[in-house]
Amino acid sequence: MTFDVIVIGGGITGLTTAFYLNLYGKKTLLLEASDRLGGNIKTLKKGSYLFEEGPQTILANNEAVWKLIEDLKVEVEKTSPSSEKRYIYKNGKLIPIPLKPWEFFRTPLIGLKSKLLLFKELFVKPPPKEDESVANFARRHFGEEFLRYFVQPFVSGIYAGDAERLSVRYAFPKLWEMEQRYGSLLKAFLKEKRVAPKGELISFKGGLSSLTEVLALKSSEKQLNCKVLSIERTQMGTYKVLSKCGSYETKNVVLTVPADQTAEILKKLFPPIEVLNEIIYPPLAVASLSFPKVGVDGFGFLVPKEEGLKILGAIFVSSLFPNRCPGEEDCFSVFLCGETQKDICNLSEDEILKTAVGELKKVFPKLGEPKFQRLRLWKRSIPQYTVGYGKIYQTLEEFKKRYPGVEIISNFVGGSSLAKCIEKGYQTAKKLVEKGN
Numbered sequence: 001m002t003f004d005v006i007v008i009g010g011g012i013t014g015l016t017t018a019f020y021l022n023l024y025g026k027k028t029l030l031l032e033a034s035d036r037l038g039g040n041i042k043t044l045k046k047g048s049y050l051f052e053e054g055p056q057t058i059l060a061n062n063e064a065v066w067k068l069i070e071d072l073k074v075e076v077e078k079t080s081p082s083s084e085k086r087y088i089y090k091n092g093k094l095i096p097i098p099l100k101p102w103e104f105f106r107t108p109l110i111g112l113k114s115k116l117l118l119f120k121e122l123f124v125k126p127p128p129k130e131d132e133s134v135a136n137f138a139r140r141h142f143g144e145e146f147l148r149y150f151v152q153p154f155v156s157g158i159y160a161g162d163a164e165r166l167s168v169r170y171a172f173p174k175l176w177e178m179e180q181r182y183g184s185l186l187k188a189f190l191k192e193k194r195v196a197p198k199g200e201l202i203s204f205k206g207g208l209s210s211l212t213e214v215l216a217l218k219s220s221e222k223q224l225n226c227k228v229l230s231i232e233r234t235q236m237g238t239y240k241v242l243s244k245c246g247s248y249e250t251k252n253v254v255l256t257v258p259a260d261q262t263a264e265i266l267k268k269l270f271p272p273i274e275v276l277n278e279i280i281y282p283p284l285a286v287a288s289l290s291f292p293k294v295g296v297d298g299f300g301f302l303v304p305k306e307e308g309l310k311i312l313g314a315i316f317v318s319s320l321f322p323n324r325c326p327g328e329e330d331c332f333s334v335f336l337c338g339e340t341q342k343d344i345c346n347l348s349e350d351e352i353l354k355t356a357v358g359e360l361k362k363v364f365p366k367l368g369e370p371k372f373q374r375l376r377l378w379k380r381s382i383p384q385y386t387v388g389y390g391k392i393y394q395t396l397e398e399f400k401k402r403y404p405g406v407e408i409i410s411n412f413v414g415g416s417s418l419a420k421c422i423e424k425g426y427q428t429a430k431k432l433v434e435k436g437n
């Protein structure tokens with residue numbers, strides 16, 4: 001059978017792409033290797049508990065997210081107003097992250113000397129010519145302490161990554177662009193009134209899986225348990241997609257699968273693509289925990305490496321979404337491992353869970369025994385846009401020139417946030433529709 005487009009991978013990116021292609025009249029087939037759709041999005045519902053075992057929320061900071069919500073008519077669940085309160089763990093205490101300039105000057109998170117460095121930032125040294133790590137970028141602008149108590153925890157919260165290895169240009173392109181334009185980030189902030197991306201933090205009634213479930217119902221024709229093995233080009237200039245459930249002919253292919261799978265599928269067509277195997281995906285464990293109520297309030301906390309806890313941080317689920325946890329309990333999603341503490345993920349699942357509970361109790365000594373506990377281990381979690389990532393983009397550019405009918409929009413290209421995945425899916429569908437055949 002011939003299709004206009006075959007979408008490979010049924011996570012949020014593939015589902016969004018297939019949904020819009022179908023909506024705009026393209027004959028589309030989505031092929032998914034596993035027996036379920038949603039990819040990384042995994043909502044756990046058990047009795048009165050609702051936990052996210054993968055991504056927790058969407059930072060809805062682009063139009064494509066709001067368009068998708070409107071097109072699908074899914075019911076948004078906003079995070080509670082207390083979610084503005086976020087904390088960093090220091091010296092056995094949770095210290096609020098300053099949100100206002102005067103709070104910054106009062107915070108005990110960094111010393112006076114580091115605070116005064118902020119003024120020096122207006123005269124920051126120019127960036128090096130070569131790709132720079134997030135850590136060096138932060139050191140150059142704000143100094144070592146700022147890096148340790150703000151930037152590294154933030155990097156492990158977003159990428160489960162290591163600031164020393166991630167590239168500022170590829171992992172945080174907005175910051176990099178601001179430096180290119182203004183030099184100083186403080187100047188950029190004064191001109192643009194913000195440095196961090198704006199947007200609303202949302203989920204859906206029934207969790208993030210509600211979005212992928214509706215998408216699955218409304219998207220194109222699909223095949224589960226259908227791992228794609230390779231792609232060949234035919235003499236007619238079309239593509240043949242070879243999979244465990246048969247082979248299909250198509251004019252266009254959209255790949256949304258992780259880097260190792262993309263390399264495997266395309267290596268016969270374009271051997272240099274094997275460079276994608278160099279992309280690091282650190283392990284990440286998410287412990288879903290509930291305890292008799294002690295009264296936590298806010299979004300959650302992050303842990304600087306220096307503080308020596310064996311967790312990266314936690315989200316206060318019962319404060320963020322009060323209806324997802326029994327009223328007399330406090331629920332948490334606790335994150336472990338990542339690029340900076342990967343060895344913890346070599347422990348057994350029971351031991352990881354025990355570590356999560358034990359370390360959380362160091363933060364909240366009044367916590368009793370868990371009433372609910374579950375662990376999800378991601379052996380390969382979030383792709384790391386490391387220093388030197390330009391080499392990956394260069395290879396992808398060369399591939400694109402040779403095979404214009406094959407789009408690669410996985411989360412290792414152009415951003416891994418859910419909002420970016422949705423945007424890439426929508427834009428790619430629109431591009432293919434505008435292109436015609």
Ligand SMILES: Cc1cc2nc3c(=O)[nH]c(=O)nc-3n(C[C@H](O)[C@H](O)[C@H](O)COP(=O)(O)OP(=O)(O)OC[C@H]3O[C@@H](n4cnc5c(N)ncnc54)[C@H](O)[C@@H]3O)c2cc1C
Nearest residue numbers: 009011012013033039040054055056057228411416417418
């Ligand atoms: C633990 C965790 C927490 C996160 N937290 C957040 C968060 O809070 N907010 C946020 O914005 N982002 C978060 N992220 C990132 C975000 O969830 C992902 O980047 C996003 O879900 C990726 O979606 P995707 O569709 O591109 O890929 P995936 O979700 O990886 O989907 C790819 C799909 O392709 C399928 N597949 C693989 N190989 C093949 C093959 N050969 N043939 C056919 N199908 C194949 C897979 O089975 C899978 O279903 C988190 C990620 C993780 C892992």
